[in-house]
Amino acid sequence: MNEDDPQKLKEVADDAGHAYGEWFKRYMNIFTRRFAEWMLVFLFGYYNLSFGWLMAPLFFLVLRDKRAKEKKVKFDIIRSIANADEKDILQEIQRFANLPSWVTFPDMERVEWLNKIVRQLWPYAGHYVHDLCKFSIEPSIRTALEEYKLNGFKFEKIILGDTPFRLSGVKVYDDTSRHEIIMDMDFAYAGDCKFEVSVSKFKMGIKDLQISGRMRVVMKPLVRQIPLVGGLQVFFLNNPDVDFNLIGLADVFDMPGLSDILRSIVIEQIAHMMVLPNRYPIQLVEDINIAELKCPAPAGVLRIQVIEAKNLMKKDVGLMGMGKSDPYCILRLGAQKFQTKTINNTINPKWDYACEFLVNDLHGQELMFEVYDVDDGLNNDDLLGRANLDVHDIWQSGEVDMWVPLSDAKSGRIHVRASWLELDQAAESLEPQLEEIRALQTTTKNPLHSAVLLVWIDSAKKLNNIPDPFVRLHVGNSQQETVVKQRTNDPVFEEGFTFLVRNPRTQELKVEVVDNKTATVQGKIELDLKVLLKERNLEIMNEEYSLSGASGGLASLKMNLSLRVLKTVQKRDDGDGGPKEIEVAVEGEETTAEGEPQDGVKEEMVTVATSLPTQAAAPDSTGEGDTAVRQRLPEKGVHGLGRIELTVKYGPRNNLIIVVHRVLNLPVEDDGELPDPYVKLYLLPDHSKDSKRKTDVIKDSCNPQYDERFEYALPPNELTKRTLEVTVINKKGILFLQRSPKMGQVLLDCGLLDASKPTQLYDLCPPCDDEDE
Template identity: 40%
Template sequence: MWPFIGEYVQTLLMTQVQKTVQDSTSLMGSFKFVNIDLGDIPPRIGGVKVYTEKVKRDEIYMDLDIIYSSDCEIEVKLKGVSAGIKDLQLHGTVRVILKPLINQAPFFGGISVFFLNNPNIDFNLTNLANALDLPGLSDMVHTIIQENIASIMVLPNRIVVEMAKGVKISKLKFPSPDGVLRIHCLEAKELVKADIGLMGKGKSDPYTVIRVGAMKFKTPVINNTIEPEWNSVFETIIDQRDGQFMDVEVRDEDTGGKDDKLGTLSVELSPVADKGLVDNWLPLENVKSGKLHLRLQWLYLSKDPLLLNKSILANNKEGAASKNDLSSCILMVNLDSARELPKQFTANIFDLLFSRSKKMSEPSPYVTINVGQKTETSNVVNDSTDPRWEQGFRFLVHDPNFQVVDLKVKDKKTEMVLGELSFPLKNLLAAPNLEDDRFFQLKKSESNSEISVRFALRVLTTEQKVNWKQDTENLMSASAQSTSVDEGVKPAPGAGSPPPASPTNPISPTGKGKPASPVSPTAPSAQAASANEIVPETVQSVQSQAPKAIPPAKTLEREGSVRQRVTSIGSDVLGEHRMGRIQLTLRYSMQRGKLAVVVHKCVGLPALGKDNFSDPYVRLFLLPDRGTKKKTKVINNNLNPTFDETFEYSVTPQELVGRQLEVEVKNDTGMFSSSQKDMGMVLIDLAEMDVSKATTEWYDLCPESEIKRKETDI
């Protein structure tokens, strides 16, 4: 591929980059590339990481470490002086998503490629900078090249290719973002004195540049200080929280010269999203001294319109303090196509001079989309009355009750408006899932022109779980939904649909290992169970039905700890002892002589930390042997953690009868947690286990004292 990539890069440099350099300043008007040869050494892949967690069975996520140290020959000319670019190096992480997986070659329907963060680009300019004494020329060319790469394939930009016909890859083209990051760049202290005066006293004129993917933000310059206070607030949409970083650079402004660096730092976004809020003084790197005060807030996306007023009120209060207009929603506009656009009259200069008749021609339409102070422009589709753009745009919205999205379809040849659409965002607040996807009639059009657009609104909230009714229904649904353990496992051919099982619980209640509520699980048939033995590691999971209807809008508190509740939740989620519930799958393999225990998730756990959260994990023992301890990972700051971890115990069928499974939910005591560790436990008598099939149940967590009391009674 390398020779063809070289031709593509050559075209990119000769067209986009060269023009950008020429337009940057009057001194660069004569800048041009004379020769571009990227050499014979292609980039190499330093490593490949394939994700196995938090991915679905019909997709593959890979990160490729791209390293390029070239033998390129690039010659540029400015004001008649020629110079070369040498030692060009590039290093970055490329994410590749193959989705959806299909049962025909090439076995995936689409591919999406992008840089998670701006790649590191380095090169040297020879002769030119010294000859013309142009300060900052190398930095200028470096920045322009980096921004052009970012505009093509650094998030949120990506390259998406359809690999199989008839496969919808809209989720690759228009993925839903993970959230919104609100960045408060507050102040700095102990900065380096970049400008030393005659009296030996120093000062700096600091400002901060923040980059997240292809987005770039800059604070104002504060003159004559090493302890600036910016109090600047920025908001940016985050597509991939895992793997992305926020790069920060503090600089000293020098009028007419190169700005000095006062320090840098890099912040990983995934921990910020997990915590929700980070407010810290962070030490600057690559400098003798200096600290930067950042406040980072993660905002989740919700389809619940009832949260809008709460978000607006909180933003108005916070925005008034920081003198910034903060966003309450994100608007996603997926521009698909248009049809029956009007043709345009065209005439050249000779037609006008000699009064010749004008001709009708097809337009070259493009669309401008405006929301508030931001305007986006689509690609141009040449010579078409039925153009297809298939582009996505996102806007941060202050208040959808009053704002409007305006679309204008224009002809690139004449710049005339072919049609307009004005859509009030308040219409989405009453729409199902806050979405409207259809053909809209264009106004000010001479024909029956229509445009196909999908509008989707999401409310920004600091609450991680915002629709408890929906979440609980998803957790306890009796439909054939699979977990990460059993997703994609189907009965063997001819097995047919699995019949309903008896209402009797698969594990008989003993007063200790009793499931959370009377349920009627849908169990796999005997044929399906035997088919699953083909892959012993696979555990056939069966979802239980929801217990009872959840009463609306019920606020719950336990021992003074405020639970994370927003819209609606019922006492069933908290269980009989109001300590929460845990979902487990048990499966015994006769062929392998192993008991598999899958710890799926917990709901309604108590908040034990000072921040009204807990850091739960699950510990298991196969009693009476205390040496069989197994443990899940810790899920920080979560009252409804999802583990989806599988543990196995080697035990014979005869030994299984005399064993009990002790499941304990613990709180990882740390900086923000109390010293209290016990969050509840379950004791399951395996003598009552049906070894012929897998069973998935919700169990009420109860205190250890309750388990001990029942054992004494027995």
């Protein structure tokens, strides 16, 4: 016998014993579970307990398992995208879309080289993230959880993992101030990090964190010394998408309703730290204006009125298919959020709600509207639809008043009015704004504001008893606080705050320096804001105020105060990127000896496309390029069918946006009756119901005003293949006697859209198909 045979026999015997042991444990495990299940059912029957006590936990277990599987699929997809090489992503895209190899996104540039640098630097980022979590995030979350009676939050373990974040594209703006550089980045993180925390002596944690959104980096000010950039401001334009899995004790809460509360807390803390108007500042050079870096003045204020909604979906369905909804609307701009009241039992609610948003950046921000139906019980409220408005478009127009259709909904639209308010340094602008507010308050009871107060808390001196001080500020019902400084009599805060002020003539600023350990007030300042109205440029800079109530009477607080009066910008028809006024006339029109147009011919200012769309009725200009040439236009357009004013542009979310503003000078009917016009849209070659959009019918009008907005989801590579058909239709008559003849039509080639002139007047042409609708 070979010497190795006994050893081989022993190994075979060990393997067999191990396999038998595994088989026995597996079947004993199955037997134990089955026995426990049958015993549980037996005990329920033996003690005459309700079967619902058994079904309730089973229902939640099934629901939790289903949710976990959905999250796993979603996470695997996001991680594969975040970790995939750019070439692999493009190859997958090209399998489903006919894109050239260099196409990624219309406005974004490829930065694969930057992702490679991030991958190399990622192992060294752990220490910075540890300090960020311990000293910035931990105090904020601890304060937030104390509202839910959960005390003592702290990070126990912070593991960043091996998978770095990924930047899928970068855009650098070239139309900004020469003293700053603005860069947008599509940020995605789906890593293998792990954070363990303790709350009220219970340990829990999160893993598989996912964060994605558009991040902005502002480099300002630009300086004349290396590194040429004085500081960075890093922030998300809107709330990023956040998801994660819970571990430890928190895994019990990973089910609908409870996990949403935890997720909202995490999102709230991210928003509080780096979602506009909050920024994460990084100072790179010493000799710069730190107040301008950490707390720049807002670009302006948006005053929003959500007036009403129509034809919302019915979520509370009753007998015979009849039902209503209990709708309310949530408005978001970055981290700012407002909510209307709930209107019960209606699909056509009238809210008449007004609010105001601070706007810190004009580029890239969108005002979001979400309409929900209130649901009683543990279920989340049902979504009735979403809509959005571009802040830059509102700034260009000065004011918009339109009906906006709801996406993610079968039906419904909301009536929105938005006004842009600029910041003025003249005290004379206050009274007109107060009069405007008083007029608006007749329709809405929500408080509106006439000014913005900027407060910079620099430092305090000679406080008592070595406190842990922080500063609390009050203006009206609004309260804000600085971070706590540990054990110092001379704290340096260097934090800025912005307040909306209803009336600076009657309101005051209250400032308190508080000891965080004992909750005692070290001293306070009360300042009437009307004092600022008498100051030059409405501001007080680098002033040291004595703290009243401070023992010893030597404590002081250094502050900067700036007041800016809100001034309503009048609605304008042109502006940067808006329609330009070009004087044109149609060749062949006769004039009188005095040079005045004959009857039926009107000289006016209109917008003309230099490159005409297919069948667009704007006449060719006789000049070259954008040269202004005086011509004459007939009142009813070249074909005598009237004209239509449209805004057509391609949006940042791969969507075609159309706003139907108005139709001018439609002809009356043969019997002298006024038409009942509406506008219908199709995105050709698709002539199906899904492609159809239409406005309301305006009764008895030759000059109907619509201001209704529509959207089509459209990949950029499809633009050159699509044509927008815009038809004006007369909807006259009732029921079966109704006739709907086409009054005029415009066809726009989507591949020839002029981004610099989105709003234009088009002459209506005879329709290609004259059949009635």
